[in-house]
Amino acid sequence: MKETLMIYDENGYFNEFRARVLSCRPAERGGYEVILSQTAFFPEQGGQVGDQGFLDGVRVRDTQIEDGLVIHYCEKPLAEGSVVHGAYDRDRRFDLMQNHTGEHILSGIICHSHSCNNVGFRLSEENCTVDYDCFLDEEDLRKAELQANQAIWADKQVIVDYPNDRELARLDYRCKKELTGRIRIVTIPGIDVCACCAPHVSRTGEVGMLKIISCEKHKSGVRLYIASGQRAYRLMREIMEITDSLVHALSLPKEKLPQRIADMNAEIYRLTGQLSAVKISLMKQQLQAAEGPLALFFVEDGLEKDVREVINEHLSHHEESLCAGFTGNDASGYRCVMASRNTDMKQLAEQLRQRLAFQGGGSRQMIQGSVRNSRQEIETVLNEMISQNGL
Ligand SMILES: [Zn+2]
Numbered sequence: 001m002k003e004t005l006m007i008y009d010e011n012g013y014f015n016e017f018r019a020r021v022l023s024c025r026p027a028e029r030g031g032y033e034v035i036l037s038q039t040a041f042f043p044e045q046g047g048q049v050g051d052q053g054f055l056d057g058v059r060v061r062d063t064q065i066e067d068g069l070v071i072h073y074c075e076k077p078l079a080e081g082s083v084v085h086g087a088y089d090r091d092r093r094f095d096l097m098q099n100h101t102g103e104h105i106l107s108g109i110i111c112h113s114h115s116c117n118n119v120g121f122r123l124s125e126e127n128c129t130v131d132y133d134c135f136l137d138e139e140d141l142r143k144a145e146l147q148a149n150q151a152i153w154a155d156k157q158v159i160v161d162y163p164n165d166r167e168l169a170r171l172d173y174r175c176k177k178e179l180t181g182r183i184r185i186v187t188i189p190g191i192d193v194c195a196c197c198a199p200h201v202s203r204t205g206e207v208g209m210l211k212i213i214s215c216e217k218h219k220s221g222v223r224l225y226i227a228s229g230q231r232a233y234r235l236m237r238e239i240m241e242i243t244d245s246l247v248h249a250l251s252l253p254k255e256k257l258p259q260r261i262a263d264m265n266a267e268i269y270r271l272t273g274q275l276s277a278v279k280i281s282l283m284k285q286q287l288q289a290a291e292g293p294l295a296l297f298f299v300e301d302g303l304e305k306d307v308r309e310v311i312n313e314h315l316s317h318h319e320e321s322l323c324a325g326f327t328g329n330d331a332s333g334y335r336c337v338m339a340s341r342n343t344d345m346k347q348l349a350e351q352l353r354q355r356l357a358f359q360g361g362g363s364r365q366m367i368q369g370s371v372r373n374s375r376q377e378i379e380t381v382l383n384e385m386i387s388q389n390g391l
Pocket of ligand 1: 100198
């Protein structure tokens, strides 16, 4: 079959078109694979997802390319030989064009100023990531982001052409892999020259703005998450909504939020420590009052590490006892930790499962879990078990 005529190559904005259905067959992934005589749908390639849209009212979920043939993944079959009307999802495509062009601008700037290479690119509806084989610090990123936005505001033309071999040989352009055949060059004068197959906006001003969201280590360089155009705008709006709600909740101007939140965290840390000390002393008081081999304490809530610490300390002075701590209440049940130096706690856990609604386990020395019984039931059963079995 002859290669599909790709309308998007010459003009990224050209949308509605008519084309003949050359083939339609069931697709392995479900739905139908439709090949047309020509298409404005951009198929997944070069790191960018394929277009979605409609062919004669039939939904196109995805577009792929194989051996020069553009495959439209349709929900319903289309009659072979018929002429259909096609249109991709314009808003989705424009968002991808803004983000793809934004990436060219940023990569042109970064690769030029850091003498590095763009070694990866992925653009979907959710994310736009770019990988470079060099490390970039916060200052580098701030600078590159500002320069990218200045290039956007300068509203430079984005030029697409196919230089001949002689021109190509003289041209210094970015390229992720060895290319053959007709090479499509996308030029943003003074900013970037790059081999690329995707549709771009025709002037940088249409990108609107570009924001670097985050930077992480990746292989022997970095991966940047970036957002351009309407994505950058949505991100900005989301962040402002979050900031506004914090300004409201804390009754502070936004520039004072970071310090206040740091202060609150320090305060929470200090108070948690104090509260923990109070709870530990409550647990210890109950143990001091305990008589006989069974030492129990109950508190409304407490940290499991504190409960364990109190139990271990008690056992270091009262080797003969079975010590158990419960946090919770009758209505919602208890979390518990139990330990002993001379009783097999695993066996005790087995008995507890039979006589109480106990779930949990542990080692021969210590068990932990939950009990859905009242405090009275727990105390009665444990006392009975101790008097029957001894320790
Ligand atoms: Zn590109």
